Amino acid sequence: MSEILSGAAVIGQSGGPTVVINQSLVGYVEAAKQVPAITRVLGARHGVQGILNEDLVDLGAESSENLERVARIPAAALGSVRMKPKREDCARMVETFKKFDIRYFFYIGGNDTAETAHIVEQLTREQGYEMRCFHVPKTIDNDLRVTDHCPGYGSAARFVAHAFQGDDRDNRSLKGVKINVVMGRHAGWLTAASTLGRRNEEDGPHLVYLPERVFDPQAFLQDVAQVYERYGRCIVAVSEGIHDAEGKPFLQVYAEMSGSAMAGETDSHGNVQLSGTGALGDALANLVKDNMGKIRVRADTFGYLQRSFPADASPVDQKEAREVGRAAVAAAVSGEHGSGSIAIRRLADQPYASETFVTPLDTVAKVTKDMPDEFLAGSNAVSQAFHAYALPLTGGLEPMADLSFEPASPAVQA
């Protein structure tokens, strides 16, 4: 690599929210302000849209007190965007880069965001404009390749695990079948986190259905009936991405099975809308009601709370999210990398320790990572190996407690 480039730096945020995405933003600001070669520390509002529109703000002007406050709030403080820039967009972006003398481009997001950073890097190189382009990882889906895990996942996993701990107590208190739908269209990482607060077989969720496996409605009904017979209740964790052997979403399968109109919305690609609707949970609850007779069946869809609930962030996740922002700046000015994505390497489980490293953008862009087989157990459970992997990322979970239920005997006759 060449000498350290002198010029402004800009960062953007892209894709869905996490509760620690602004930790990475603040990590970037803190680190960039310390680098003499970085002349200005800028931010782009709504990601590449802000670069196209020259809607840039001076993050170097923020007080450190306000930055600490912003670090703790969920969802992109700069505003987010879902947009893959085309060739002509990139040409316009380079004009903005030149106009603002920007030599460092940082982009916080998932695999699509890494791809955008990659496109920007290629285009600027073709145009002979020297730049450093870095991807800063974030996603509650935990589906980026190379990295051990993604900032944003630990907090979402903590929320989901806490939600199931509470719902298990709720269900013990007033029994029945309870189905909870968890985010994650393609990979089951977040749904699997529903199990992290369990102490034993009797604690829910008793059944876990992930998109890494084919969802068979008949097997599901048998599973539920079996658990219900054993415990008089059953808690089910379901990924929003469950599908049949051909990859058809369950909601569509159900509509065809039941002859009902297709519940929920489809997008322009014909994909069923999975988030921001209770249709999948309601369909599963109806399936159980129609097949198991008069029992109490309820469904909840956790929805956006999973990615934006502000009061239950994982301290481990907060720290790592801050660190990847700082590490991106360090990598960009190191002279060792023209571009890259920041990844996390796990050093130890107990006590948990990690470090960051740089991986090429094209190793992270586009393709996502499903859960490996070793993290699944059969068709409706996860493994102890997953538990060991994921629990440290939540920052730890307080176990629930039970009364000892010592039977009282009648009083001795006076």
Added chain:
Amino acid sequence: MSEILSGAAVIGQSGGPTVVINQSLVGYVEAAKQVPAITRVLGARHGVQGILNEDLVDLGAESSENLERVARIPAAALGSVRMKPKREDCARMVETFKKFDIRYFFYIGGNDTAETAHIVEQLTREQGYEMRCFHVPKTIDNDLRVTDHCPGYGSAARFVAHAFQGDDRDNRSLKGVKINVVMGRHAGWLTAASTLGRRNEEDGPHLVYLPERVFDPQAFLQDVAQVYERYGRCIVAVSEGIHDAEGKPFLQVYAEMSGSAMAGETDSHGNVQLSGTGALGDALANLVKDNMGKIRVRADTFGYLQRSFPADASPVDQKEAREVGRAAVAAAVSGEHGSGSIAIRRLADQPYASETFVTPLDTVAKVTKDMPDEFLAGSNAVSQAFHAYALPLTGGLEPMADLSFEPASPAVQA
């Protein structure tokens, strides 16, 4: 009142969960163990069902360490029940009381639970069996009469306020119309709490619909369009109990409007199922989509998380819930009351202070309390007076933060 009765005490838990209901249980155990006249400190599993079945446990045998753990877990640790005992049930309960030499009956729950305690008191008196019967208040709905507020409400309000704070950030980051359905079939207290974390007009929720007002779908659509025009986005808080002028639930109104099959389930009394389904949120989202053209509309139904999420309890609520359990024991052995319900009197808002007092069972049983007019503002908002009332009960909320968004100017030509 007569001299202090000597005999065993029993407590039960009834109705829906809260995250502090076991604080009251533990407050009872702590206080009862200190009273020489109370010979044994018992608990009934699943409320009156446990008394009918002689399913009683010795709570005096629990270690204080385990009691502290149990105090922090959500939902009835003894198990709950939804059952109003009939005359013949009460006769059987008296048999259990005699058999176990029980002279003190405590029942944690809402207005139905107070009514049960009242029935038990009357029946035992008729049978000439001397007892003390006390109701210990709990409900996330905050709809008990006499008391300033109900233990359980502050924590649920905190959760809902946090959820809306986070969802507002989510919606700023990726704009659109977002509808969140909040629990509370008859009263709007919990839905109103959605506003407690707002800093200004621009923070969501921008619109709040409560069962204390008639829900007019046309006015709703106009309200949403107006907010959307102003901010490019709109967050709506809706009580599950919204209804038309005749009291017909909106979900039923919508089914008739849209000619679609009735979404959701009805119970044996023909009441529409409101909790444990996403049907209401989805109906409202469809209404907006059908009338506002191509904009992003999403709905979440917060569901049981509101009453059982274990990681966001209000410290004020925890303390008060513990205190009402203790106060019930103190009242029962004071010699001043044969029966009663524990209520809370607010002494000051800032700094917040409260005390407990005893109110007759029949002042709390059966009828519930809606929000007073002074806590509402027009048809779609709540008042500053409500804010002053409810905020202290949450234990306080950290305000969200924004970047200052100082525009960056292009670089000076080199």
